Amino acid sequence: MDLSFNEADEQFRAEFREWLAANLPMEWRERGFWRRQGEAGFEMRRQWEADKAKAGFAGIQWPKEYGGRGGTPAQRAIYDEEMVRHRAPLTVNSLGLTFLAPTVMVIGTDEQKRDIIKPLLHNEVIWCQGFSEPNAGSDLASLQCRAELDGDEYVINGQKIWTSNAMHASKMFGLFRTSTEDKKHRGITMLLVDLRNPDGSFAPGVDIRPLKQMSGASDFGEVFFTDVRVPRSNIIGKEGGGWDVAMLLLSFERGASALPQYAAFRREVDDIVELAKTVGRDSDALLRQKIASSVVELECLRYHSLSVLTQVEQGKELGASSSMTKLQWSETHQDIGELFTDVAGLAHQVSGDGLDVTDLQQSFLWSRSETIWGGSSQIQRNIVSELVLGLPR
Amino acid sequence: MYFALTDEQRALQATVREFLADRFPLSAVRALYDDEDGDGDPAELWKAIGAQGWLAVLVPEEHDGLGLGLLDAAVLARCWGEGVVPGPFLPTLVAAEAIRLGGTPEQKAEWLPKVAGGEVKLTLATEVRRASRTSFDDGKLTGTIQHVEYAHVADRLVVAADGGRLFLVDPKGPGVTVTPTETLDRTTRLCDVQLASAPGEPLADPALPEVLDRAAVLYANDLAGVARAAVNRTVDYDKTREQFGKPVGTFQVIKHTLADLHVATTMAEHAGWYAAHALDAGLPDARLAVSVAKSKASDVAREATAAMIQFHGGIGYTWEHDAHLFFKRAKREEYQYGDAATHRERIARLVVDGD
Numbered sequence: 246m247d248l249s250f251n252e253a254d255e256q257f258r259a260e261f262r263e264w265l266a267a268n269l270p271m272e273w274r275e276r277g278f279w280r281r282q283g284e285a286g287f288e289m290r291r292q293w294e295a296d297k298a299k300a301g302f303a304g305i306q307w308p309k310e311y312g313g314r315g316g317t318p319a320q321r322a323i324y325d326e327e328m329v330r331h332r333a334p335l336t337v338n339s340l341g342l343t344f345l346a347p348t349v350m351v352i353g354t355d356e357q358k359r360d361i362i363k364p365l366l367h368n369e370v371i372w373c374q375g376f377s378e379p380n381a382g383s384d385l386a387s388l389q390c391r392a393e394l395d396g397d398e399y400v401i402n403g404q405k406i407w408t409s410n411a412m413h414a415s416k417m418f419g420l421f422r423t424s425t426e427d428k429k430h431r432g433i434t435m436l437l438v439d440l441r442n443p444d445g446s447f448a449p450g451v452d453i454r455p456l457k458q459m460s461g462a463s464d465f466g467e468v469f470f471t472d473v474r475v476p477r478s479n480i481i482g483k484e485g486g487g488w489d490v491a492m493l494l495l496s497f498e499r500g501a502s503a504l505p506q507y508a509a510f511r512r513e514v515d516d517i518v519e520l521a522k523t524v525g526r527d528s529d530a531l532l533r534q535k536i537a538s539s540v541v542e543l544e545c546l547r548y549h550s551l552s553v554l555t556q557v558e559q560g561k562e563l564g565a566s567s568s569m570t571k572l573q574w575s576e577t578h579q580d581i582g583e584l585f586t587d588v589a590g591l592a593h594q595v596s597g598d599g600l601d602v603t604d605l606q607q608s609f610l611w612s613r614s615e616t617i618w619g620g621s622s623q624i625q626r627n628i629v630s631e632l633v634l635g636l637p638r
Numbered sequence: 639m640y641f642a643l644t645d646e647q648r649a650l651q652a653t654v655r656e657f658l659a660d661r662f663p664l665s666a667v668r669a670l671y672d673d674e675d676g677d678g679d680p681a682e683l684w685k686a687i688g689a690q691g692w693l694a695v696l697v698p699e700e701h702d703g704l705g706l707g708l709l710d711a712a713v714l715a716r717c718w719g720e721g722v723v724p725g726p727f728l729p730t731l732v733a734a735e736a737i738r739l740g741g742t743p744e745q746k747a748e749w750l751p752k753v754a755g756g757e758v759k760l761t762l763a764t765e766v767r768r769a770s771r772t773s774f775d776d777g778k779l780t781g782t783i784q785h786v787e788y789a790h791v792a793d794r795l796v797v798a799a800d801g802g803r804l805f806l807v808d809p810k811g812p813g814v815t816v817t818p819t820e821t822l823d824r825t826t827r828l829c830d831v832q833l834a835s836a837p838g839e840p841l842a843d844p845a846l847p848e849v850l851d852r853a854a855v856l857y858a859n860d861l862a863g864v865a866r867a868a869v870n871r872t873v874d875y876d877k878t879r880e881q882f883g884k885p886v887g888t889f890q891v892i893k894h895t896l897a898d899l900h901v902a903t904t905m906a907e908h909a910g911w912y913a914a915h916a917l918d919a920g921l922p923d924a925r926l927a928v929s930v931a932k933s934k935a936s937d938v939a940r941e942a943t944a945a946m947i948q949f950h951g952g953i954g955y956t957w958e959h960d961a962h963l964f965f966k967r968a969k970r971e972e973y974q975y976g977d978a979a980t981h982r983e984r985i986a987r988l989v990v991d992g993d
Contacts, residue, residue: 246915537982545905549639630893
């Protein structure tokens with residue numbers, strides 16, 4: 246056991262802190278700042294993140310040839326941790342950064358590597374992911390959105406749903422059914438689709454509608470395709486090989502430690518503790534037990550993340566055990582949401598009036614989505630029981 | 639950054655597991671369990687483990703020990719939990735820590751080499767809430783301490799009395815009455831210790847809080863081992879046990895429960911290693927880590943061993959099946975050195991009150 250970071254990693258931390266101190270305005274770190282910015286906040290974040298990338302603080306683990314920093318997994322973890330600690334804004338291009346770019350690095354053509362990675366890193370192109378459909382959620386392989394070959398182009402008809410960032414993205418990487426002849430996993434192809442014209446209007450045949458969530462926000466959208474034409478060269482991987490590409494793509498999430506979630510949720514617990522003091526309930530024995538339970542689960546999440554980080558640094562394949570990480574952080578975050586409502590009582594319903602709990606309200610509601618997206622808790626438990634414990638199907 | 643056991647620690651773990659499977663499998667645990675007149679102290683196992691040098695793990699080299707850390711001792715505790723190993727091993731390690739941390743140079747020189755050589759058995763006599771009720775006056779201790787592990791076979795008791803001071807007491811000396819009790823979990827024996835003006839030899843330093851933290855970590859690791867064995871054994875059984883024409887392990891309600899228990903057990907395992915390391919390295923969050931580890935392991939071991947009974951069906955409730963060995967040990971250790979709720983309140987004092 247040695248939980249210290251080496252000198253090079255600590256040097257990186259110092260450099261990044263210095264950059265953040267100089268480039269992250271103090272008012273941006275205040276509670277509720279981004280909520281108050283509304284739509285204008287997106288452009289501010291897009292630009293800030295692009296500047297950060299140009300300063301060398303993006304694509305931490307990516308090779309330098311792709312504009313990355315060529316850093317270590319530990320530096321990536323430090324980067325994530327410092328971002329949360331400084332209350333830096335979340336990335337506006339998370340799906341592209343997490344999934345598309347690493348996939349293109351592995352299986353993209355030279356043209357795709359050149360055209361996709363750097364513009365993505367510099368936020369010149371914002372990406373969304375088109376996987377889920379109304380009838381293909383947990384059962385992703387039953388997707389029906391068609392892409393039919395017509396000469397050198399595919400013609401797409403159908404619908405995607407729960408598309409994160411659809412309202413801001415100009416391009417989509419999506420899974421489409423290119424054959425109904427083959428077995429259902431085999432007839433799927435990953436294609437890159439332009440959703441918007443250069444002026445920001447929808448591309449021909451594309452329609453995007455926001456989905457209003459139970460929180461009132463619209464982080465997801467629906468994307469409709471009517472005879473949308475895509476050049477055949479926009480395939481990632483092989484025609485009919487989309488399922489394998491999707492599995493490769495999703496594997497890039499697995500190496501990620503949950504240290505950022507830990508840092509963010511621990512701060513929420515701190516806010517809830519402050520709230521308990523404000524409302525005079527910090528000596529309530531039952532609430533103290535509940536607060537401590539959340540701290541126990543969060544600290545366990547941190548230890549687990551350190552273990553994951555060690556395995557990644559040793560080059561070990563994490564495989565299905567990453568489902569444990571997802572279960573631990575998403576379920577714990579829901580418990581923290583309940584902790585907030587238990588501490589606030591009926592006051593959790595009403596923000597303002599001397600008690601601003603809007604952030605905690607939003608986080609509480611959002612936590613209900615976290616056990617669904619990215620593989621529901623039920624799917625994660627299937628994976629753990631079958632692939633980790635070896636229980637029969 | 640390296641959060642994992644070292645190669646040496648892994649080798650130790652493999653050696654201990656192999657040794658126990660060979661020399662003290664569950665059939666041997668059961669023999670001791672069923673021996674109604676026995677003292678619950680497996681003499682051959684004690685000798686063998688002493689000979690392996692494992693009791694020397696925390697004893698400094700200057701006292702003929704290995705001078706290793708609590709993490710190494712936690713590796714042993716984890717293995718003992720997996721094998722529901724009976725005997726005064728953890729009590730001896732914990733009481734020896736009291737002497738190492740609080741003893742005079744003479745006390746250390748007298749007792750620690752004997753601990754390292756497996757020549758003496760020790761135990762810590764403390765009920766945290768009652769510690770102050772045992773009084774010390776003119777070199778003599780008076781009071782009653784209940785639920786002291788293996789006091790009936792111990793060569794010395796380390797008694798916490800007089801508001802947390804520590805004393806060495808000869809259990810066979812004048813004024814000491816040790817009465818073994820019938821314990822539900824027969825992988826230990828709990829005794830009542832009556833002190834009536836019993837001679838007590840004070841240790842030099844008030845090391846009790848530190849000793850209790852280290853004990854909590856060792857028992858947390860034992861519990862993590864119990865939980866892991868319960869999950870693994872249940873998974874193995876449910877892969878083959880058939881009802882309605884298929885293995886019961888195909889049913890999602892069982893799969894998902896076992897998946898959750900696997901996740902929770904894994905978290906308890908991480909927490910057990912982390913807390914041991916935090917104390918070894920003097921990390922600033924060591925006290926928090928101790929309480930996280932003990933509360934998590936207490937809860938998980940209870941749930942995992944209860945599921946072990948449930949997911950074996952009727953056979954799991956029988957005396958002849960091994961499930962109750964794990965269930966009863968988990969239940970006993972849940973309350974040793976602070977139950978989950980006690981440790982959560984301590985976490986609340988750290989996090990809410992800023993103590």
